[in-house]
Amino acid sequence: xxxxxKDIRALTKEQLRNFFVEQGDxxxxxxxxxxxxxxxxxxxxxxxxxxxxxxxxxxxNNFVINHIQVDQMQRSSDGTIKNAVRLHDxxxxxSVLIPTPTRTTACVSSQVGCSLDCKFCxxxxxxxxxxxxxxxxxxxxxxxxxxSRLYHNRPLSNIVFMGMGEPLMNYNNVIKAIDKITSPEGxxxxxxxxxxxxxxxxxxxxxxxxxxxxxxxxxxxHSAIDEVRTSIMPFNATFPLASLRxxxxxxxxxxxxxxxxxxxxxKGINDKRKDADALVEFCKFAPSKVNIIEYNPIDDGEFQxxxxxxxxxxxxxxxxxxxxxxxxxSRGKDIDAACGQLANKS
Ligand code: SAH
Numbered sequence: 001x002x003x004x005x006k007d008i009r010a011l012t013k014e015q016l017r018n019f020f021v022e023q024g025d026x027x028x029x030x031x032x033x034x035x036x037x038x039x040x041x042x043x044x045x046x047x048x049x050x051x052x053x054x055x056x057x058x059x060x061n062n063f064v065i066n067h068i069q070v071d072q073m074q075r076s077s078d079g080t081i082k083n084a085v086r087l088h089d090x091x092x093x094x095s096v097l098i099p100t101p102t103r104t105t106a107c108v109s110s111q112v113g114c115s116l117d118c119k120f121c122x123x124x125x126x127x128x129x130x131x132x133x134x135x136x137x138x139x140x141x142x143x144x145x146x147x148s149r150l151y152h153n154r155p156l157s158n159i160v161f162m163g164m165g166e167p168l169m170n171y172n173n174v175i176k177a178i179d180k181i182t183s184p185e186g187x188x189x190x191x192x193x194x195x196x197x198x199x200x201x202x203x204x205x206x207x208x209x210x211x212x213x214x215x216x217x218x219x220x221x222h223s224a225i226d227e228v229r230t231s232i233m234p235f236n237a238t239f240p241l242a243s244l245r246x247x248x249x250x251x252x253x254x255x256x257x258x259x260x261x262x263x264x265x266x267k268g269i270n271d272k273r274k275d276a277d278a279l280v281e282f283c284k285f286a287p288s289k290v291n292i293i294e295y296n297p298i299d300d301g302e303f304q305x306x307x308x309x310x311x312x313x314x315x316x317x318x319x320x321x322x323x324x325x326x327x328x329x330s331r332g333k334d335i336d337a338a339c340g341q342l343a344n345k346s
Pocket of ligand 1: 118122162163164197198218219220264294295296297339341
């Protein structure tokens with residue numbers, strides 16, 4: 001339903017306090033409502049039991065709470081859970097809970113669809129519809145935290161921005177969401193347990209460094225050779241590897257944080273020795289970690305996972321050059337919840 005009422009969670013705490021003062025109430029009332037909205041994740045004003053009925057009605061007349069709805073939850077045989085999340089304007093995004101023996105990770109979306117056009121990614125086929133608001137990102141995390149407690153008997157421990165969208169193209173809202181997630185007035189999670197993954201927007205990587213963010217950075221590299229990278233991530237033509245590397249150098253100089261690279265090895269695309277050598281050359285300027293991730297087929301076979309001998313070759317070359325490398329298996333493939341498979345298919 002179309003509504004002209006304002007989304008109450010677009011207000012800062014200060015604005016909410018001022019609103020109550022303007023209404024002839026106490027500023028403190030703003031704190032109480034703010035706590036309901038964020039820390040307690042209230043879905044309606046009615047839930048706010050320590051607020052008087054008149055005040056709740058007044059809030060109802062002025063504002064809406066645009067809470068997300070988990071429309072459909074799918075559980076994989078490996079414990080992975082995928083949520084199809086309905087937004088207030090009926091658009092859908094997906095988020096995923098990934099359990100391991102020691103942690104539960106939420107993989108959250110930052111945009112509806114994606115503006116990038118990585119050839120191997122299912123999300124790229126949905127054009128970008130809009131950015132998510134901070135509260136829509138926050139709600140995805142809360143929903144996964146609740147599911148983690150319910151199905152895995154423990155709270156959420158980690159968050160990765162590896163769902164739909166390019167987080168650095170919705171930077172302000174992602175930062176606001178992370179502020180809420182890490183604040184004691186929100187979920188109180190440590191920023192060290194949050195990873196923002198990017199295809200590499202050099203200007204925004206530098207901005208993150210200047211903003212002295214405390215979360216971790218992962219870069220979806222996939223190739224350290226411009227020609228190859230542009231053929232699979234056309235966006236690389238606008239921001240070639242040299243500018244990405246320069247931004248990462250800036251990031252490292254400021255933060256001293258290790259850089260993680262996400263890397264898929266495909267048959268006939270980047271599975272040769274020269275590809276591995278280029279990767280070493282690209283990342284040796286700073287302590288780095290390469291996560292070799294399994295390819296999750298999304299289509300007609302244009303892309304195929306490289307043979308395990310090619311993966312072994314990468315591991316050898318990287319290790320010889322003292323670059324940390326892990327080879328990761330995908331989770332939740334049976335429910336299309338794995339990397340690059342999020343496309344609102346369910
Ligand atoms: N736009 C951001 C966030 C999306 S993260 C980024 O690019 O980092 C999703 C991760 O999954 C990225 O590393 C992406 O390159 C990878 N990915 C996309 N499609 C994939 C697929 N079909 N198989 C495996 N990984 C894929």
